[in-house]
Amino acid sequence: MYDYVIIGGGIVGLSTGMAIGKRYPNARIAVLEKESKWAFHQTGNNSGVIHSGIYYKPESFKAKFCRDGATSMVEFCKEHGIPHEVCGKVIVATEEEELPRLENLYKRGLDNGIQVKKITPEEVKEIEPHVNCLAGIRVYSTGIADYKKVSQKYAELIEQQGGELHLNTKVLNIRAMPNSDVLETNKGNFETRCVINCAGLHSDRIAKLGNVDPKAKIVPFRGEYYELVPEKRYLVNTLIYPVPNPDFPFLGVHFTKMIDGSVHAGPNAVLSLKREGYKKTDFDLRDFMEVMTFPGFWKLAAKNADEGIKEIIRSFSKAAFVRSLQRLIPEVQSEDVIPTHAGVRAQALMDDGKLVDDFLIVQGHNAVHVCNAPSPAATSSLEIGKAIVEQIPSPEHLPSAVNA
Ligand SMILES: Cc1cc2nc3c(=O)[nH]c(=O)nc-3n(C[C@H](O)[C@H](O)[C@H](O)COP(=O)(O)OP(=O)(O)OC[C@H]3O[C@@H](n4cnc5c(N)ncnc54)[C@H](O)[C@@H]3O)c2cc1C
Numbered sequence: 051m052y053d054y055v056i057i058g059g060g061i062v063g064l065s066t067g068m069a070i071g072k073r074y075p076n077a078r079i080a081v082l083e084k085e086s087k088w089a090f091h092q093t094g095n096n097s098g099v100i101h102s103g104i105y106y107k108p109e110s111f112k113a114k115f116c117r118d119g120a121t122s123m124v125e126f127c128k129e130h131g132i133p134h135e136v137c138g139k140v141i142v143a144t145e146e147e148e149l150p151r152l153e154n155l156y157k158r159g160l161d162n163g164i165q166v167k168k169i170t171p172e173e174v175k176e177i178e179p180h181v182n183c184l185a186g187i188r189v190y191s192t193g194i195a196d197y198k199k200v201s202q203k204y205a206e207l208i209e210q211q212g213g214e215l216h217l218n219t220k221v222l223n224i225r226a227m228p229n230s231d232v233l234e235t236n237k238g239n240f241e242t243r244c245v246i247n248c249a250g251l252h253s254d255r256i257a258k259l260g261n262v263d264p265k266a267k268i269v270p271f272r273g274e275y276y277e278l279v280p281e282k283r284y285l286v287n288t289l290i291y292p293v294p295n296p297d298f299p300f301l302g303v304h305f306t307k308m309i310d311g312s313v314h315a316g317p318n319a320v321l322s323l324k325r326e327g328y329k330k331t332d333f334d335l336r337d338f339m340e341v342m343t344f345p346g347f348w349k350l351a352a353k354n355a356d357e358g359i360k361e362i363i364r365s366f367s368k369a370a371f372v373r374s375l376q377r378l379i380p381e382v383q384s385e386d387v388i389p390t391h392a393g394v395r396a397q398a399l400m401d402d403g404k405l406v407d408d409f410l411i412v413q414g415h416n417a418v419h420v421c422n423a424p425s426p427a428a429t430s431s432l433e434i435g436k437a438i439v440e441q442i443p444s445p446e447h448l449p450s451a452v453n454a
Protein backbone atom coordinates (compact mmCIF):
# COMPACT_ATOMS: atom_id res chain seq x y z
CA MET A 51 0.00 0.00 0.00
CA TYR A 52 1.37 3.41 -1.02
CA ASP A 53 0.58 6.72 0.62
CA TYR A 54 0.84 8.71 -2.61
CA VAL A 55 0.96 7.54 -6.20
CA ILE A 56 1.57 10.06 -8.94
CA ILE A 57 0.34 9.26 -12.44
CA GLY A 58 2.60 10.84 -15.08
CA GLY A 59 6.34 11.28 -15.27
CA GLY A 60 6.46 14.66 -16.97
CA ILE A 61 7.98 17.66 -15.25
CA VAL A 62 4.84 18.33 -13.16
CA GLY A 63 4.42 14.76 -11.87
CA LEU A 64 8.11 14.45 -11.06
CA SER A 65 8.28 17.82 -9.34
CA THR A 66 5.23 16.83 -7.30
CA GLY A 67 6.78 13.50 -6.31
CA MET A 68 9.92 15.32 -5.24
CA ALA A 69 7.99 17.91 -3.22
CA ILE A 70 5.93 15.23 -1.42
CA GLY A 71 9.07 13.24 -0.60
CA LYS A 72 10.71 16.35 0.81
CA ARG A 73 7.71 17.22 2.99
CA TYR A 74 6.93 13.67 4.12
CA PRO A 75 10.24 11.74 4.12
CA ASN A 76 8.65 8.58 5.56
CA ALA A 77 5.76 8.41 3.10
CA ARG A 78 5.60 5.60 0.54
CA ILE A 79 5.57 7.30 -2.83
CA ALA A 80 5.55 6.00 -6.38
CA VAL A 81 5.52 7.69 -9.79
CA LEU A 82 3.97 5.73 -12.67
CA GLU A 83 4.86 6.67 -16.25
CA LYS A 84 3.59 4.79 -19.28
CA GLU A 85 6.59 5.60 -21.50
CA SER A 86 10.10 4.17 -21.29
CA LYS A 87 11.64 7.59 -20.48
CA TRP A 88 10.78 10.56 -18.30
CA ALA A 89 9.59 13.79 -19.94
CA PHE A 90 8.59 11.96 -23.11
CA HIS A 91 5.64 14.17 -24.09
CA GLN A 92 5.03 17.89 -23.50
CA THR A 93 8.03 18.34 -21.23
CA GLY A 94 10.52 16.86 -23.66
CA ASN A 95 9.19 18.65 -26.74
CA ASN A 96 8.83 22.23 -25.61
CA SER A 97 10.72 25.45 -26.34
CA GLY A 98 12.96 25.17 -23.31
CA VAL A 99 12.18 28.70 -22.15
CA ILE A 100 12.23 29.79 -18.53
CA HIS A 101 9.35 32.24 -18.83
CA SER A 102 9.35 35.44 -16.79
CA GLY A 103 5.59 35.63 -16.11
CA ILE A 104 4.96 38.85 -18.05
CA TYR A 105 1.95 37.58 -20.00
CA TYR A 106 -0.38 36.28 -17.32
CA LYS A 107 -3.30 37.94 -15.52
CA PRO A 108 -2.09 39.41 -12.23
CA GLU A 109 -3.19 37.24 -9.26
CA SER A 110 -3.56 34.17 -11.49
CA PHE A 111 -1.74 30.96 -10.56
CA LYS A 112 0.18 31.29 -13.82
CA ALA A 113 1.45 34.78 -12.93
CA LYS A 114 2.50 33.82 -9.42
CA PHE A 115 3.86 30.35 -10.09
CA CYS A 116 5.72 31.50 -13.19
CA ARG A 117 7.38 34.51 -11.57
CA ASP A 118 8.43 32.49 -8.53
CA GLY A 119 9.12 29.45 -10.68
CA ALA A 120 11.54 31.32 -12.93
CA THR A 121 13.62 32.10 -9.85
CA SER A 122 13.37 28.62 -8.33
CA MET A 123 14.12 26.94 -11.68
CA VAL A 124 17.31 28.97 -12.13
CA GLU A 125 18.37 28.17 -8.55
CA PHE A 126 17.62 24.47 -9.11
CA CYS A 127 19.65 24.41 -12.34
CA LYS A 128 22.57 26.17 -10.62
CA GLU A 129 22.47 23.81 -7.64
CA HIS A 130 22.43 20.68 -9.80
CA GLY A 131 24.67 21.78 -12.65
CA ILE A 132 21.90 21.69 -15.27
CA PRO A 133 22.59 23.69 -18.44
CA HIS A 134 20.68 26.98 -18.40
CA GLU A 135 21.18 30.65 -19.18
CA VAL A 136 19.31 33.78 -18.16
CA CYS A 137 19.71 35.56 -21.47
CA GLY A 138 16.58 37.78 -21.38
CA LYS A 139 14.28 38.32 -24.32
CA VAL A 140 12.80 41.03 -26.48
CA ILE A 141 9.13 41.35 -27.42
CA VAL A 142 8.73 43.54 -30.48
CA ALA A 143 5.89 45.35 -32.22
CA THR A 144 6.28 45.30 -35.97
CA GLU A 145 2.98 46.99 -36.88
CA GLU A 146 1.31 50.18 -35.63
CA GLU A 147 -1.74 48.30 -34.35
CA GLU A 148 0.47 46.27 -32.02
CA LEU A 149 1.82 49.32 -30.18
CA PRO A 150 -1.06 49.67 -27.68
CA ARG A 151 -0.87 45.92 -26.96
CA LEU A 152 2.87 46.18 -26.38
CA GLU A 153 2.20 49.03 -23.94
CA ASN A 154 -0.39 46.87 -22.12
CA LEU A 155 2.09 44.04 -21.92
CA TYR A 156 4.68 46.38 -20.43
CA LYS A 157 2.18 47.50 -17.77
CA ARG A 158 1.25 43.90 -17.06
CA GLY A 159 4.92 43.09 -16.59
CA LEU A 160 5.17 45.87 -14.00
CA ASP A 161 1.93 44.68 -12.33
CA ASN A 162 3.37 41.18 -12.13
CA GLY A 163 6.58 42.45 -10.54
CA ILE A 164 8.75 41.55 -13.54
CA GLN A 165 11.84 43.57 -14.47
CA VAL A 166 10.91 45.02 -17.87
CA LYS A 167 12.07 48.03 -19.87
CA LYS A 168 10.64 49.76 -22.92
CA ILE A 169 13.28 49.97 -25.62
CA THR A 170 13.53 51.83 -28.91
CA PRO A 171 14.11 50.09 -32.25
CA GLU A 172 17.77 51.20 -32.03
CA GLU A 173 18.11 49.62 -28.57
CA VAL A 174 16.46 46.43 -29.88
CA LYS A 175 19.10 46.39 -32.62
CA GLU A 176 21.87 46.59 -30.04
CA ILE A 177 20.57 43.26 -28.63
CA GLU A 178 19.23 41.71 -31.82
CA PRO A 179 20.87 43.45 -34.82
CA HIS A 180 18.69 41.67 -37.40
CA VAL A 181 15.29 42.60 -35.98
CA ASN A 182 13.22 45.33 -37.58
CA CYS A 183 10.54 46.78 -35.35
CA LEU A 184 8.65 49.89 -34.25
CA ALA A 185 9.18 49.39 -30.50
CA GLY A 186 10.20 46.72 -28.04
CA ILE A 187 10.26 45.51 -24.47
CA ARG A 188 13.29 43.94 -22.84
CA VAL A 189 12.41 41.23 -20.32
CA TYR A 190 15.44 40.50 -18.19
CA SER A 191 14.54 37.35 -16.25
CA THR A 192 13.64 35.13 -19.23
CA GLY A 193 16.04 32.26 -19.69
CA ILE A 194 16.54 28.90 -21.31
CA ALA A 195 17.05 25.46 -19.78
CA ASP A 196 17.15 21.80 -20.63
CA TYR A 197 13.86 20.54 -19.19
CA LYS A 198 14.62 16.90 -19.98
CA LYS A 199 17.69 17.15 -17.75
CA VAL A 200 15.67 19.00 -15.09
CA SER A 201 13.08 16.18 -15.11
CA GLN A 202 15.77 13.52 -14.95
CA LYS A 203 17.23 15.25 -11.91
CA TYR A 204 13.79 15.43 -10.23
CA ALA A 205 13.49 11.66 -10.82
CA GLU A 206 16.92 10.98 -9.30
CA LEU A 207 16.03 13.05 -6.24
CA ILE A 208 12.74 11.15 -5.77
CA GLU A 209 14.69 7.91 -5.72
CA GLN A 210 17.27 9.33 -3.32
CA GLN A 211 14.40 10.32 -1.01
CA GLY A 212 13.19 6.71 -1.06
CA GLY A 213 10.40 7.07 -3.63
CA GLU A 214 9.73 4.43 -6.30
CA LEU A 215 9.89 5.12 -10.02
CA HIS A 216 8.01 2.91 -12.47
CA LEU A 217 8.55 3.48 -16.19
CA ASN A 218 6.58 1.51 -18.83
CA THR A 219 3.65 1.46 -16.40
CA LYS A 220 0.36 2.64 -17.85
CA VAL A 221 -2.64 3.29 -15.62
CA LEU A 222 -5.62 1.60 -17.26
CA ASN A 223 -8.27 1.92 -14.58
CA ILE A 224 -8.85 3.30 -11.10
CA ARG A 225 -10.89 1.13 -8.75
CA ALA A 226 -12.23 2.93 -5.69
CA MET A 227 -12.04 0.99 -2.41
CA PRO A 228 -13.52 2.22 0.88
CA ASN A 229 -10.22 3.70 2.09
CA SER A 230 -7.95 3.66 -0.93
CA ASP A 231 -7.78 3.47 -4.70
CA VAL A 232 -6.38 0.63 -6.72
CA LEU A 233 -4.58 1.76 -9.85
CA GLU A 234 -4.78 -1.06 -12.37
CA THR A 235 -1.84 -0.95 -14.75
CA ASN A 236 -0.18 -3.14 -17.38
CA LYS A 237 2.38 -3.96 -14.65
CA GLY A 238 -0.10 -4.99 -11.96
CA ASN A 239 -2.04 -3.14 -9.29
CA PHE A 240 -0.84 -0.22 -7.15
CA GLU A 241 -3.01 0.44 -4.12
CA THR A 242 -2.69 3.91 -2.70
CA ARG A 243 -4.27 6.15 -0.09
CA CYS A 244 -3.91 9.23 -2.30
CA VAL A 245 -3.80 9.63 -6.09
CA ILE A 246 -2.17 12.55 -7.86
CA ASN A 247 -3.01 12.85 -11.53
CA CYS A 248 -0.35 14.64 -13.58
CA ALA A 249 -1.11 12.83 -16.83
CA GLY A 250 -0.86 15.86 -19.14
CA LEU A 251 -2.56 15.08 -22.44
CA HIS A 252 -4.60 12.34 -20.70
CA SER A 253 -5.35 14.15 -17.45
CA ASP A 254 -9.09 14.56 -18.18
CA ARG A 255 -9.45 10.84 -18.86
CA ILE A 256 -7.58 9.90 -15.68
CA ALA A 257 -9.78 12.35 -13.72
CA LYS A 258 -12.88 10.60 -15.06
CA LEU A 259 -11.44 7.21 -14.07
CA GLY A 260 -11.12 8.71 -10.58
CA ASN A 261 -14.79 9.79 -10.69
CA VAL A 262 -13.96 13.47 -10.98
CA ASP A 263 -15.51 15.64 -13.65
CA PRO A 264 -12.91 18.30 -14.50
CA LYS A 265 -15.63 20.22 -16.45
CA ALA A 266 -13.13 20.62 -19.25
CA LYS A 267 -11.77 18.45 -22.01
CA ILE A 268 -8.16 18.28 -23.12
CA VAL A 269 -7.82 19.43 -26.70
CA PRO A 270 -4.40 18.73 -28.23
CA PHE A 271 -2.73 21.56 -30.14
CA ARG A 272 0.41 20.61 -32.04
CA GLY A 273 3.21 23.13 -32.19
CA GLU A 274 5.59 22.64 -35.11
CA TYR A 275 9.09 24.10 -35.19
CA TYR A 276 11.67 24.97 -37.79
CA GLU A 277 15.33 25.36 -36.97
CA LEU A 278 17.78 27.91 -38.37
CA VAL A 279 20.53 26.20 -40.35
CA PRO A 280 23.84 26.48 -38.41
CA GLU A 281 25.28 29.13 -40.78
CA LYS A 282 22.33 31.43 -39.98
CA ARG A 283 22.30 31.11 -36.20
CA TYR A 284 24.06 34.47 -36.02
CA LEU A 285 20.69 36.08 -36.86
CA VAL A 286 19.45 35.47 -33.30
CA ASN A 287 21.30 36.21 -30.07
CA THR A 288 18.62 35.53 -27.45
CA LEU A 289 14.84 35.13 -27.76
CA ILE A 290 12.68 37.25 -30.07
CA TYR A 291 8.89 37.26 -29.61
CA PRO A 292 6.06 39.07 -31.38
CA VAL A 293 3.26 40.81 -29.47
CA PRO A 294 0.75 38.01 -28.80
CA ASN A 295 -2.83 38.15 -29.96
CA PRO A 296 -4.75 38.65 -26.69
CA ASP A 297 -7.68 36.52 -27.94
CA PHE A 298 -5.45 33.56 -28.55
CA PRO A 299 -3.70 31.61 -25.78
CA PHE A 300 -0.49 30.92 -27.68
CA LEU A 301 2.41 33.33 -28.03
CA GLY A 302 2.87 33.44 -31.81
CA VAL A 303 5.83 32.01 -33.69
CA HIS A 304 9.08 33.29 -32.23
CA PHE A 305 12.81 32.68 -32.31
CA THR A 306 14.35 30.83 -29.39
CA LYS A 307 18.00 30.24 -28.80
CA MET A 308 18.13 26.73 -27.32
CA ILE A 309 20.54 25.67 -24.62
CA ASP A 310 22.50 23.50 -27.12
CA GLY A 311 23.20 26.58 -29.26
CA SER A 312 20.65 25.81 -31.98
CA VAL A 313 17.95 28.35 -32.80
CA HIS A 314 14.33 27.22 -33.11
CA ALA A 315 11.54 29.10 -34.80
CA GLY A 316 7.94 28.38 -33.88
CA PRO A 317 5.78 26.87 -32.58
CA ASN A 318 2.56 27.33 -34.50
CA ALA A 319 -0.67 25.93 -33.00
CA VAL A 320 -2.79 23.49 -34.99
CA LEU A 321 -5.42 21.05 -33.79
CA SER A 322 -3.79 17.63 -33.52
CA LEU A 323 -5.91 14.69 -34.66
CA LYS A 324 -4.22 12.54 -32.03
CA ARG A 325 -3.38 13.47 -28.43
CA GLU A 326 0.19 12.35 -28.85
CA GLY A 327 0.32 13.09 -32.57
CA TYR A 328 3.64 14.66 -33.47
CA LYS A 329 3.27 14.28 -37.24
CA LYS A 330 0.67 15.97 -39.46
CA THR A 331 -0.52 12.52 -40.58
CA ASP A 332 -1.00 11.12 -37.05
CA PHE A 333 -4.62 10.20 -36.42
CA ASP A 334 -6.50 8.44 -33.63
CA LEU A 335 -10.19 7.78 -34.07
CA ARG A 336 -11.10 8.04 -30.38
CA ASP A 337 -9.12 11.26 -29.88
CA PHE A 338 -10.52 12.78 -33.08
CA MET A 339 -14.15 11.85 -32.36
CA GLU A 340 -13.94 13.19 -28.81
CA VAL A 341 -12.95 16.60 -30.15
CA MET A 342 -15.44 16.57 -33.03
CA THR A 343 -18.36 15.69 -30.77
CA PHE A 344 -17.42 18.22 -28.09
CA PRO A 345 -19.62 21.33 -28.39
CA GLY A 346 -16.90 23.49 -26.79
CA PHE A 347 -14.59 22.81 -29.71
CA TRP A 348 -17.06 24.11 -32.30
CA LYS A 349 -17.71 27.24 -30.25
CA LEU A 350 -13.95 27.84 -30.05
CA ALA A 351 -13.53 27.17 -33.77
CA ALA A 352 -16.31 29.60 -34.71
CA LYS A 353 -14.79 32.35 -32.54
CA ASN A 354 -11.22 31.87 -33.79
CA ALA A 355 -11.86 30.81 -37.39
CA ASP A 356 -9.49 33.41 -38.89
CA GLU A 357 -6.60 32.64 -36.57
CA GLY A 358 -7.21 28.90 -36.90
CA ILE A 359 -7.11 29.03 -40.69
CA LYS A 360 -3.89 31.07 -40.61
CA GLU A 361 -2.33 28.44 -38.35
CA ILE A 362 -3.35 25.60 -40.69
CA ILE A 363 -1.88 27.47 -43.67
CA ARG A 364 1.33 28.07 -41.70
CA SER A 365 1.45 24.35 -40.94
CA PHE A 366 1.19 23.22 -44.54
CA SER A 367 3.05 26.06 -46.24
CA LYS A 368 6.68 26.74 -45.40
CA ALA A 369 6.39 30.03 -47.28
CA ALA A 370 3.60 31.19 -44.95
CA PHE A 371 5.61 30.12 -41.89
CA VAL A 372 8.66 32.00 -43.16
CA ARG A 373 6.54 35.11 -43.83
CA SER A 374 5.57 35.13 -40.12
CA LEU A 375 9.24 34.87 -39.20
CA GLN A 376 10.16 37.67 -41.61
CA ARG A 377 7.92 40.02 -39.64
CA LEU A 378 10.54 39.71 -36.89
CA ILE A 379 13.70 39.24 -38.97
CA PRO A 380 13.12 40.37 -42.57
CA GLU A 381 16.29 38.76 -43.94
CA VAL A 382 15.29 35.18 -42.99
CA GLN A 383 14.77 33.18 -46.18
CA SER A 384 13.05 29.86 -46.79
CA GLU A 385 16.36 28.05 -47.29
CA ASP A 386 17.56 29.31 -43.88
CA VAL A 387 15.14 27.10 -41.93
CA ILE A 388 14.58 23.35 -41.83
CA PRO A 389 11.74 21.50 -40.08
CA THR A 390 12.61 20.08 -36.69
CA HIS A 391 10.61 18.59 -33.80
CA ALA A 392 6.98 19.20 -32.80
CA GLY A 393 5.28 19.22 -29.43
CA VAL A 394 1.63 18.74 -28.51
CA ARG A 395 0.07 21.05 -25.93
CA ALA A 396 -2.58 19.73 -23.56
CA GLN A 397 -5.03 22.62 -23.42
CA ALA A 398 -8.22 22.26 -21.41
CA LEU A 399 -11.35 23.58 -23.11
CA MET A 400 -14.72 24.17 -21.45
CA ASP A 401 -18.18 23.33 -22.79
CA ASP A 402 -18.83 26.98 -23.60
CA GLY A 403 -15.81 27.13 -25.95
CA LYS A 404 -13.58 29.03 -23.53
CA LEU A 405 -10.04 27.80 -23.11
CA VAL A 406 -9.11 27.30 -19.48
CA ASP A 407 -6.70 30.16 -19.07
CA ASP A 408 -5.11 29.35 -15.73
CA PHE A 409 -3.58 26.23 -14.26
CA LEU A 410 -6.45 24.02 -13.10
CA ILE A 411 -5.97 21.71 -10.12
CA VAL A 412 -9.11 19.84 -9.07
CA GLN A 413 -9.57 18.09 -5.72
CA GLY A 414 -11.02 14.60 -5.57
CA HIS A 415 -11.58 12.34 -2.58
CA ASN A 416 -8.01 11.82 -1.33
CA ALA A 417 -6.93 12.76 -4.82
CA VAL A 418 -5.68 15.75 -6.75
CA HIS A 419 -6.06 16.09 -10.51
CA VAL A 420 -3.93 18.55 -12.48
CA CYS A 421 -6.38 19.18 -15.31
CA ASN A 422 -4.70 22.12 -17.07
CA ALA A 423 -0.95 22.64 -16.96
CA PRO A 424 0.04 24.23 -20.26
CA SER A 425 2.90 26.69 -20.71
CA PRO A 426 4.47 28.02 -18.47
CA ALA A 427 4.10 24.82 -16.41
CA ALA A 428 7.67 23.68 -17.08
CA THR A 429 9.00 26.98 -15.72
CA SER A 430 6.51 26.78 -12.83
CA SER A 431 7.00 23.10 -12.07
CA LEU A 432 8.70 23.51 -8.68
CA GLU A 433 5.96 25.90 -7.54
CA ILE A 434 3.15 23.65 -8.83
CA GLY A 435 4.69 20.73 -6.93
CA LYS A 436 4.84 22.76 -3.73
CA ALA A 437 1.23 23.94 -4.19
CA ILE A 438 0.02 20.36 -4.62
CA VAL A 439 1.70 19.33 -1.37
CA GLU A 440 -0.36 22.01 0.37
CA GLN A 441 -3.57 20.53 -1.05
CA ILE A 442 -3.09 16.89 -0.14
CA PRO A 443 -3.70 15.40 3.31
CA SER A 444 -0.59 14.54 5.30
CA PRO A 445 0.04 10.78 5.77
CA GLU A 446 -1.52 10.95 9.27
CA HIS A 447 -4.71 12.39 7.80
CA LEU A 448 -5.03 9.85 5.01
CA PRO A 449 -7.49 7.01 5.69
CA SER A 450 -6.04 3.92 7.30
CA ALA A 451 -5.70 0.79 5.27
CA VAL A 452 -8.58 -1.41 6.28
CA ASN A 453 -9.51 -2.68 2.84
CA ALA A 454 -7.48 -5.80 2.61
C1 LIG B 1 5.25 23.04 -28.08
C2 LIG B 1 5.34 23.39 -26.63
C3 LIG B 1 6.17 24.43 -26.19
C4 LIG B 1 6.23 24.75 -24.84
N1 LIG B 1 7.15 25.68 -24.42
C5 LIG B 1 7.29 25.89 -23.07
C6 LIG B 1 8.33 26.71 -22.59
O1 LIG B 1 9.16 27.19 -23.34
N2 LIG B 1 8.39 26.95 -21.25
C7 LIG B 1 7.50 26.41 -20.37
O2 LIG B 1 7.56 26.68 -19.17
N3 LIG B 1 6.52 25.58 -20.81
C8 LIG B 1 6.42 25.29 -22.13
N4 LIG B 1 5.49 24.43 -22.59
C9 LIG B 1 4.57 23.82 -21.62
C10 LIG B 1 5.24 22.71 -20.84
O3 LIG B 1 6.04 21.89 -21.64
C11 LIG B 1 4.12 21.87 -20.21
O4 LIG B 1 3.26 22.75 -19.54
C12 LIG B 1 4.68 20.88 -19.18
O5 LIG B 1 5.67 20.10 -19.80
C13 LIG B 1 3.55 20.00 -18.66
O6 LIG B 1 4.14 18.98 -17.90
P1 LIG B 1 3.27 17.73 -17.47
O7 LIG B 1 4.12 16.92 -16.58
O8 LIG B 1 1.96 18.23 -16.95
O9 LIG B 1 2.90 16.99 -18.83
P2 LIG B 1 3.73 15.94 -19.70
O10 LIG B 1 5.13 16.37 -19.85
O11 LIG B 1 2.95 15.75 -20.94
O12 LIG B 1 3.71 14.63 -18.82
C14 LIG B 1 2.55 13.86 -18.59
C15 LIG B 1 2.99 12.43 -18.53
O13 LIG B 1 1.90 11.59 -18.15
C16 LIG B 1 2.07 10.35 -18.79
N5 LIG B 1 0.81 9.63 -18.78
C17 LIG B 1 -0.34 9.99 -19.42
N6 LIG B 1 -1.30 9.06 -19.22
C18 LIG B 1 -0.74 8.09 -18.44
C19 LIG B 1 -1.24 6.87 -17.92
N7 LIG B 1 -2.47 6.44 -18.17
N8 LIG B 1 -0.40 6.11 -17.14
C20 LIG B 1 0.88 6.52 -16.87
N9 LIG B 1 1.39 7.67 -17.39
C21 LIG B 1 0.59 8.46 -18.14
C22 LIG B 1 2.55 10.72 -20.17
O14 LIG B 1 3.18 9.66 -20.83
C23 LIG B 1 3.47 11.90 -19.88
O15 LIG B 1 4.83 11.52 -19.79
C24 LIG B 1 5.41 24.07 -23.92
C25 LIG B 1 4.59 23.02 -24.34
C26 LIG B 1 4.59 22.66 -25.68
C27 LIG B 1 3.78 21.46 -26.09
